[in-house]
Amino acid sequence: MNVPVIVPPGVAFLNGHFTAENIITKTTRSGDLVGVFQDDAAWRALPADTPIYQVEMLQSPQGEGELFVGTTHLNPGRVGDEFYMTRGHFHQRREQGEVYFGLRGSGLLLLQSEQGEARLEQVSPGSVHIIPGNTAHRLINTGSEVLSALAVWPTIAGHDYASLAQGFKQRVFLREGKIQAKEVQNG
Numbered sequence: 354m355n356v357p358v359i360v361p362p363g364v365a366f367l368n369g370h371f372t373a374e375n376i377i378t379k380t381t382r383s384g385d386l387v388g389v390f391q392d393d394a395a396w397r398a399l400p401a402d403t404p405i406y407q408v409e410m411l412q413s414p415q416g417e418g419e420l421f422v423g424t425t426h427l428n429p430g431r432v433g434d435e436f437y438m439t440r441g442h443f444h445q446r447r448e449q450g451e452v453y454f455g456l457r458g459s460g461l462l463l464l465q466s467e468q469g470e471a472r473l474e475q476v477s478p479g480s481v482h483i484i485p486g487n488t489a490h491r492l493i494n495t496g497s498e499v500l501s502a503l504a505v506w507p508t509i510a511g512h513d514y515a516s517l518a519q520g521f522k523q524r525v526f527l528r529e530g531k532i533q534a535k536e537v538q539n540g
C-alpha cells in the first residue's frame with residue numbers, strides 16, 4: 354500500500370512567518386483600537402493607519418476539535434508612555450484555552466480572570482504560555498523589536514471583546530526609563 358507523504362506547512366521559529374499556501378493575514382491599525390490606550394490625546398495624535406500588529410494564520414477546517422495556528426507580530430512602540438499591545442479578548446466559548454510560544458522580541462502576556470485578577474508572564478524566544486479557559490489575554494511589546502508569538506487555539510473559541518469594555522486591570526508603561534505595570538480601576 355502506498356501511503357502518501359504530505360509536506361506540511363512550515364513556520365520559521367526565528368520570526369514566526371509561515372510557509373504555506375493561502376495564509377490569512379489581518380493587520381490591526383491604531384484607528385481600530387478605539388478606547389484601548391489610556392492616553393486618548395496621544396492615541397488621536399497617531400495616524401489612524403499606523404500598523405500596530407499583524408496576525409498571520411494557516412487555513413484550518415472549522416468545527417469542534419479543530420485548531421487554529423497563527424502568529425501575532427506586535428510592533429514596538431508606545432502611545433504616550435504606554436507600550437503597544439493587542440486589543441485582547443476572552444474566548445466566547447469561555448472554557449476554551451490557548452497556548453502561546455514566544456518566538457522573537459520581548460514583552461508581556463497579560464492574563465486576567467473573569468473576577469478581574471490579573472497577572473503578567475514574561476514573553477521571550479522559547480517561552481511557553483498556557484492560557485487556561487476563562488482567561489482574557491493580551492500581548493504587550495515592551496522591547497525595541499517586533500514581538501512575535503505563535504499561538505494554537507480551538508477554532509470554536511471565538512472572541513468576546515464586550516466583556517472587557519471596562520478594560521484590563523493592568524497597564525504597562527515606560528516611565529522614568531523603566532517598564533512599569535500599574536493597576537488601574539477602569540482599564
Ligand SMILES: O=P(O)(O)OC[C@H]1O[C@](O)(CO)[C@@H](O)[C@@H]1O
Binds near residue numbers: 381408441
Ligand atoms: O486582536 P486580539 O483579539 O487581541 O487577538 C489577536 C490574535 O491573537 C490570538 O489570540 C492568537 O494569535 C488570536 O486569537 C487573535 O486573532
